[in-house]
Amino acid sequence: MPTQAALRALLDRIFHDGIVTPEEREELASLRGGLPPSVVEKEFHAFLVQKWGEAMKDDVLTAVEVSLLARIVQELELDHARLPLQARHVLSRHG
Numbered sequence: 001m002p003t004q005a006a007l008r009a010l011l012d013r014i015f016h017d018g019i020v021t022p023e024e025r026e027e028l029a030s031l032r033g034g035l036p037p038s039v040v041e042k043e044f045h046a047f048l049v050q051k052w053g054e055a056m057k058d059d060v061l062t063a064v065e066v067s068l069l070a071r072i073v074q075e076l077e078l079d080h081a082r083l084p085l086q087a088r089h090v091l092s093r094h095g
Contacts, residue, residue: 002034004043011047011076018068020075028075044076052087061090070094 014024032040055065
């Protein structure tokens with residue numbers, strides 16, 4: 001049975017290099033389908049908040065970091081309304 005820890009580990013692995021392969025998408029869909037939607041949403045949001053914090057640690061947001069954040073939002077189909085306010089602002093200019 002899938003676990004939150006397995007989902008978090010998969011997210012870390014998928015987005016480590018900024019490239020999401022078809023196999024990784026398939027693995028994510030499979031794991032996502034085995035967990036309650038509320039757990040998946042919570043983990044996805046926590047992952048994005050973590051990555052936002054990492055990107056903003058030095059108070060400089062690079063193009064690579066913006067691209068990765070946009071990729072995370074797109075791949076995980078995150079609701080823009082739930083993003084941190086600054087992230088929403090930055091990503092609205094990215095697309």
